[in-house]
Amino acid sequence: MAYETTYDIWTNNNANEIMLWMNYTGAVAPISSSWSAAGTPNAVKTNISVGGHTWNLYTGSNGSNNVYSLVRTSNTSSGTVDILAILKWLSTNGYLSGTQTLGNVQFGFEITSSSAGLDFQCASYSLTNN
Numbered sequence: 869m870a871y872e873t874t875y876d877i878w879t880n881n882n883a884n885e886i887m888l889w890m891n892y893t894g895a896v897a898p899i900s901s902s903w904s905a906a907g908t909p910n911a912v913k914t915n916i917s918v919g920g921h922t923w924n925l926y927t928g929s930n931g932s933n934n935v936y937s938l939v940r941t942s943n944t945s946s947g948t949v950d951i952l953a954i955l956k957w958l959s960t961n962g963y964l965s966g967t968q969t970l971g972n973v974q975f976g977f978e979i980t981s982s983s984a985g986l987d988f989q990c991a992s993y994s995l996t997n998n
Contacts, residue, residue: 869893869894869981869982869983869986870893870894870895870896870979870980870981870982871892871893871894871896871977871978871979871980871981871982871988872889872890872891872892872893872896872977872978873889873890873891873892873975873976873977874887874888874889874890874975874976874977874978875887875888875890875949875951875973875974875975876972876973876974876975876976877951877955877970877972877973877974878970878971878972878973879955879964879968879969879970879971880968880969880971881969881971882932882933882971883933883934884933884934884935884936884964884968885930885933885934885935885936886935886936886937886938886954886955886958887935887936887937887938888919888923888938888940888949888951888954889937889938889939889940890940890943890944890947890949891940891943891944891945892939892943893943894980894981895980896978896980897909898926898928898935898937898939899926899928899929899930899935899937900926900927900928900937901927901928901929909926910926911924911925911926911939912925912926912927913925913961914941915941916938916957918950918953918954918957919949919950919951919953919954919957920947920948920949920950920953921940921944921947921949922940922941922942923938923939923940923941924938924939924941925937925938925939925963926938926939927963936958936963936964938954951973955968955970973995975990975993976990977990
């Protein structure tokens with residue numbers, strides 16, 4: 869079984885994709901511009917405490933847009949995330965440039981493989997903006 873549960877945030881007409889990996893299992897990895905000899909992605913920053921969680925940051929491109937993946941340092945099955953704090957941190961630290969216009973915020977599973985009969989469910993989701 870291989871999957872991740874993420875918030876997928878798009879800014880500036882989909883020029884930037886910010887993925888917040890809340891948990892992952894199996895052979896999945898964030899998009900990265902740098903990989904180790906063992907075939908694992910190299911984080912550009914580690915142990916970043918922002919938005920209510922601690923993350924490792926990976927940067928790269930999917931060929932169409934910039935991708936910034938923040939992967940929690942430990943899995944969680946629930947929690948609140950301050951997305952605005954994360955966007956501000958990415959801007960302040962030079963990863964996002966200029967004014968960012970928020971387009972979409974999505975939450976869900978990216979499933980690479982699973983056995984038959986498994987259920988992937990989100991019991992509750994809400995988004996508040998201000």
